[in-house]
Amino acid sequence: xxRILVTGGLGxxxxxxxxxxxxxxxxxxxxxxxxxMPPAGADASEGPFEFIDCTRQSQVRAAVQRHxxxxxxxxxxxxxxxAEEKPHMAWxxxxxxxxxxxxxxxxxxxxxxxxxxxxxxxPNTPKESTPQDALQRPTTMYGVTKASGELLCDYxxxxxxxxxxxxxxxxxISHIAPPGGGTTDYAVEIFxxxxxxxxxxxxxxxxxxxxxxxxxxxxxxxxxIMEADPGRLxxxxxxxxxxxxxxxxxxxxxIRRHVPGFTISYKxxxxxxxxxxxxxxxxxxxxxxxxxxxxxxFDLESLTADMIDKLRSKxxx
Numbered sequence: 001x002x003r004i005l006v007t008g009g010l011g012x013x014x015x016x017x018x019x020x021x022x023x024x025x026x027x028x029x030x031x032x033x034x035x036x037m038p039p040a041g042a043d044a045s046e047g048p049f050e051f052i053d054c055t056r057q058s059q060v061r062a063a064v065q066r067h068x069x070x071x072x073x074x075x076x077x078x079x080x081x082x083a084e085e086k087p088h089m090a091w092x093x094x095x096x097x098x099x100x101x102x103x104x105x106x107x108x109x110x111x112x113x114x115x116x117x118x119x120x121x122x123p124n125t126p127k128e129s130t131p132q133d134a135l136q137r138p139t140t141m142y143g144v145t146k147a148s149g150e151l152l153c154d155y156x157x158x159x160x161x162x163x164x165x166x167x168x169x170x171x172x173i174s175h176i177a178p179p180g181g182g183t184t185d186y187a188v189e190i191f192x193x194x195x196x197x198x199x200x201x202x203x204x205x206x207x208x209x210x211x212x213x214x215x216x217x218x219x220x221x222x223x224x225i226m227e228a229d230p231g232r233l234x235x236x237x238x239x240x241x242x243x244x245x246x247x248x249x250x251x252x253x254x255i256r257r258h259v260p261g262f263t264i265s266y267k268x269x270x271x272x273x274x275x276x277x278x279x280x281x282x283x284x285x286x287x288x289x290x291x292x293x294x295x296x297x298f299d300l301e302s303l304t305a306d307m308i309d310k311l312r313s314k315x316x317x
Contacts, residue, residue: 001071001111001226003029005063007054007101008076010034012172012180013115013218017073020219022047031067034076054097060104071226073113074101080119081272082181083142094145095152102156102164111163113226114153116238118170118211119183120146123278130280132240132287139278150238157236165225167239170211170283172218173303175310183275186248187212191307194259195317203269206249209281213243214298214306221294228292235287243296244303245282254300258308 004021008014009032021030027047032038035053050063054076063069076097083090098114105112121130122137136147146168153164171184179185186202187210193200213221221241230236252264288294298306311317 001025003031003067003069004071004073005031005033005050005067005069006073006075007033007052007060007097008074009049010036010038011075012079012174012177012182013215013222014075015177016174016215017075017219017222018047020223021073024223031063031069033063054101055092057100057103060100061107064104064108064110069108069110071111071113072101072105073222074098075115077145078142079180079182080140080142080275081183081185083145084140084271084275087141090141090145094142095148098149098152102152102162105162106156106160111165111226112153112156113222114149114164114166114237115222116146116150116166116168117142118168118279118283119143119275120150120168120238121278121280125280127281130240130283132235132284140275143278153237163230164237165228165233166237167221167225167241167288168283169218169221170213170242172213172215173307174215175307175314176215183272183279184210184212187246187251190248190251190255190264191311192315194255194262195308195311195315198259198261199263199265200252201265201267202248203267203272204248204276205268205273206264206266207247208273208276209245209247210276210279211242211245211283213241213296214303217243217296217298220297221288224294225288225292232291234291239288239291239294240283240285241288241294242283242285243298244300246300250300251304254304255308258304
């Protein structure tokens, strides 16, 4: 990777991936892009920026050619809850954008990172220790676009030789990026509520178990798969990665160790609860560990301690 384009560079992951890539490869070599302009003083503005609508292939092509891009991190997408509210838009953005990025990559010889998700699984997938190669019959538009995107990336690698790689993310927890319309957003909101109010009302039920990961580990996974030796990769795309599986009740209990008296109540959102219930309780990431030495560094205890510390400083609490 020498010249990098990040689509969705101001989103939940992009806002943290762009600065990390710039630290590693040089600010001038990492071009952030999005449908909106970066706010003044934001990290994403401390280097090249392009206004790009990924559903417009000409805009993607122009940026790739102008900056001599060799690697695209394609993050632009609608997340799960928003995608259920706007399914037609989700298809246009999630699938239309990916197709156009892959076409430009085919023309220009670029590598492409595509993030999939545990949302690509469905209610018929094994719920516990979901294997790398499992039945995928998602019941949400978000899941449909992610499963389809995995297949499309495989096709472009097998048919055209495009160096496509990716991972299936669990819920991502960050002290920097705000929630972005995902089903696992409770795991970010709960920390803000604990520090500000000492109470949180969860939109998922107390025993809803989902895989989670702290953003620093997620960034390591993104960069790790793109830097991996291609000769070791059996799967190439959509590697399961995870760090922990947790319920809202378990997360609240861990937070109480740092915020005594913290309480949690439940006002379940039927849409997001149905989405969460269709996803695995835990996933098996042994393929990623074997093929490119994936290993998380944060568990629930260390994640919680770091989130509380960082947010107290951020919020002045």
